[in-house]
Amino acid sequence: MPRPSIDQIRSVADFTTLFRWNLTFAKFPSAVASPPNTEDLNIRCESAELPRLTGQTIIQNVRGHQVKQSGIHNYVDSITLTFIETVDNIIHNFLKNWREAAWETKSGIAVPKNELEAIVILQRLNNQDVPIWEYKLIGAFLQDFDLGGTLDGVTSDSLKPQMILAFDYFDDRSLS
């Protein structure tokens, strides 16, 4: 079979791009006080990791031979969302309130699991900004965060806090 010609490549559908996507919090954790507007988060979200599933390989070693079988598949532990903070502290407030719901400062009180979990949706868009694929993260909670780096006296970059969200599983589907 010959290699693809330039005309064949030119005739395929538009290639997907990395910059057309949306973040939606379909359900905020009910225990989080004053959650932000999901659009406020979407506007500020600079980058988002896509979720994935990794499989274990079962290896049978029998007298010098090694054969493999597909084993248990697990969803990766977490995804990272990177935001650009604004002076109204939308991201900081959300992080603090979610964190406090999971582990209250001083007392260590935690709300029940179902009040701590969010449903997060990432959508990829085509070049006409129409959603073409959706990743729905079920059971997402704040596992870790980074407030955006080191404060100093010479850098004029934006503060970019990160949310590391753990989740139980994701459901993805085509929207086109």
Add this chain to the structure above:
Amino acid sequence: MAFLNSIEQLRQVEWGRKYLWDIKFEKAPVPFNEFFPAVDVEEDKAVLETFTIEEFMEVFEVPLKSGIKAIRITFLDDANNTLVDWLSDWINRSILNNGKHISTLEKSVKQVTLLKLNSRRESLSGQEMSYWVIPKGQITYNGSSSSDPQTYSVTFVIVGQISDRREFEENNP
């Protein structure tokens, strides 16, 4: 000529996997009446004790009798300690009657069903085992200072095997 001559012989086998099993206690408290949150299980499939005979300069070992079969289960519990309370009540109330008398075996048993599954998570034909069991030993609550899940390990002695599960369910609605 060896018995195993080619890697292709190994490739023809669908090898067993440790996670393909399931277990359920009948009439366990909700939500564990639908599934039992066991994470490890050991099931004695056959037990044979032997008798040693020593004669002259030889030692022989011959079959003597069967032994007690048991199921050892490590399981998780929920935040309300539902299962450990249920197991404690089974021993303290249903069997020991709060120290007043000991129940008969018939009134002490509960039914547990163990399935072996294929990779499609279908029950393997002829490998659905239902037993009458009683707990053996102590049920101990373990507290620590970590956020590890709460687990318990309990041994259940098999006191009977239910040969026809359908017949049992008809008689015990």
